[in-house]
Amino acid sequence: MESLKQAILERGKALSDQVLKVDAFLNHQIDPQLMIQVGQEFADRFKNDQITKILTIESSGIAPSFTTAVELDIPLVFARKKKSLTMSDNVFVSQVYSFTKKESNTITVSKNFIEEGDCVLIIDDFLANGQAALGLIDIVKQAQASVAGVGIVIEKSFQPGRKQIEELGYRVESLARIKSLDTGQISFIEEN
Amino acid sequence: MESLKQAILERGKALSDQVLKVDAFLNHQIDPQLMIQVGQEFADRFKNDQITKILTIESSGIAPSFTTAVELDIPLVFARKKKSLTMSDNVFVSQVYSFTKKESNTITVSKNFIEEGDCVLIIDDFLANGQAALGLIDIVKQAQASVAGVGIVIEKSFQPGRKQIEELGYRVESLARIKSLDTGQISFIEEN
Numbered sequence: 001m002e003s004l005k006q007a008i009l010e011r012g013k014a015l016s017d018q019v020l021k022v023d024a025f026l027n028h029q030i031d032p033q034l035m036i037q038v039g040q041e042f043a044d045r046f047k048n049d050q051i052t053k054i055l056t057i058e059s060s061g062i063a064p065s066f067t068t069a070v071e072l073d074i075p076l077v078f079a080r081k082k083k084s085l086t087m088s089d090n091v092f093v094s095q096v097y098s099f100t101k102k103e104s105n106t107i108t109v110s111k112n113f114i115e116e117g118d119c120v121l122i123i124d125d126f127l128a129n130g131q132a133a134l135g136l137i138d139i140v141k142q143a144q145a146s147v148a149g150v151g152i153v154i155e156k157s158f159q160p161g162r163k164q165i166e167e168l169g170y171r172v173e174s175l176a177r178i179k180s181l182d183t184g185q186i187s188f189i190e191e192n
Numbered sequence: 193m194e195s196l197k198q199a200i201l202e203r204g205k206a207l208s209d210q211v212l213k214v215d216a217f218l219n220h221q222i223d224p225q226l227m228i229q230v231g232q233e234f235a236d237r238f239k240n241d242q243i244t245k246i247l248t249i250e251s252s253g254i255a256p257s258f259t260t261a262v263e264l265d266i267p268l269v270f271a272r273k274k275k276s277l278t279m280s281d282n283v284f285v286s287q288v289y290s291f292t293k294k295e296s297n298t299i300t301v302s303k304n305f306i307e308e309g310d311c312v313l314i315i316d317d318f319l320a321n322g323q324a325a326l327g328l329i330d331i332v333k334q335a336q337a338s339v340a341g342v343g344i345v346i347e348k349s350f351q352p353g354r355k356q357i358e359e360l361g362y363r364v365e366s367l368a369r370i371k372s373l374d375t376g377q378i379s380f381i382e383e384n
Contacts, residue, residue: 029269029305030254032262059250059270062222063258070224077221078251113221 001041001175005188007034008154014181018156019100026153027060027125038175039067042123042151045173046072049148051121053077053114055136057096057107060125064153068123077114079107079136092142096135099128107132109139118145127152127174130161137170149173156181157189193233193367197380199226200346206373210348211292218317218345219252230367231259234315234343237365238264241340243313245269245306247332249288249299249324252317256345260315269306271299271328284334288327291320299324301331310337319344319366322353329362341365348373349381 011024025031042064054076056065062078069076091108098105114120122136133150140147147170155162155174158181162172177189203216217223234256246268248257254270261268283300290297306312314328325342332339339362347354347366350373354364369381 023302024304028272028302029267030258030261031267032258032265035258036262059254059272062251062254066222066224066227066255066258069222070228073224075221075223080220080251110215110220112216 001038003034003037004041004153004176007031008176008178009186012186014184014186017180017182018159020154020156020178020181020186022154026063030063035063035067038064038153039069039071041175042068042121042173043071046121046148046151049121050119051148052118053120053145054123055079055109055114055120055140056123057081057132057136061123064125064151065123068121068151072121075113077109079109079139081105081107092139094135094138094142096131098131107135107139109143111143114140114143114145116144118143119148120145121148121151123151123153125153127155127161127165127172128159130164133161133165134168137165137168151175154178193230195226195229196345196368199223200368200370201378204378206376206378209372209374210351212346212348212370212373212378214346218255222255227255227259230256230345231261231263233367234260234313234365235263238313238340238343241313242311243340244310245312245337246315247271247301247306247312247328248315249273249328253315256317256343257315260313260343264313267305269301271301271331273297273299284331286327286330286334288323290323299327299331301335303335306332306335306337308336310335311340312337313340313343315343315345317345319347319353319357319364320351322356325353325357326360329357329360343367346370 013021057079065076149171152174157177179187205213249271257268341363344366349369371379
């Protein structure tokens with residue numbers, strides 16, 4: 001997606017060979033017009049998949065999921081990293097390990113909002129080691145719903161997330177695929 | 193805002209005389225069409241205020257802030273409850289005490305995204321004791337920016353948040369004002 005790559009090059013920053021900072025438009029400040037384009041692109045790629053729900057995880061997944069949900073005219077659900085006070089025990093739970101933070105988080109989704117028969121598109125802002133996406137897939141399976149695929153705004157293709165998800169048989173659609181961040185240079189995997 | 197009140201009555205639930213659960217459309221599952229209407233309403237109420245930024249707090253404030261930002265065609269920024277890994281030390285910090293959780297959270301906003309001269313609309317999903325809004329106001333003041341007002345999706349008017357913010361001289365616009373949740377009945381303050 002060209003406008004996204006442009007934003008990454010112009011407004012993103014490689015903090016190391018592993019870490020890309022995009023807090024100017026995606027995960028702290030949000031650029032509404034770019035997010036609308038992201039939603040249109042995801043919706044276009046999954047428009048024939050009879051999606052009934054979008055599932056993401058708080059917080060940075062919410063904006064791109066929201067714009068996709070608007071395009072597909074379906075609800076979105078965001079998994080919580082902490083159980084909220086108004087959440088009952090009627091929840092699906094999964095574990096998400098963060099390699100960067102070296103800690104495991106429990107994520108929860110109410111059983112009221114992902115149900116048997118749902119066809120779920122999982123969306124997240126970043127794909128690195130794939131742990132968040134795998135946790136969300138786990139929750140969809142617990143609900144006996146189906147996973148239409150995983151939509152990622154920015155994939156760090158030098159990390160193993162995509163491979164892990166594809167090996168389980170799921171489709172991954174990433175709008176920008178980062179080949180390398182070495183020496184502060186951001187380069188992309190070019191696709192047709 | 194009638195469609196919001198309708199959603200609260202039909203899809204919300206008074207869990208006690210203090211706690212309103214609206215996770216079917218606002219803070220777990222999100223109803224995109226309702227959130228677009230919420231954004232249009234906030235934008236309409238603040239359309240003459242030369243707003244340059246919207247500031248909210250993760251996670252449930254993001255969707256209504258996003259739709260307002262689209263309408264006003266300006267960026268939004270969400271304060272983080274935890275400092276993110278890619279955040280430098282170049283941040284504004286404030287403390288937000290949660291009466292319900294009985295804990296204090298540090299909230300942070302990068303100095304890159306709220307600047308002197310900005311005219312900031314603060315938006316949040318709920319107003320109860322006002323601590324989150326007061327923390328966001330504190331950050332805007334630290335940035336030497338101005339606060340155009342505070343936009344709230346659901347105000348629990350039997351709690352002191354509105355009074356506290358108004359006493360500091362700020363405008364509060366709440367789209368639904370809950371008068372009482374006693375005995376499981378949701379009632380509103382009616383306004384013209």
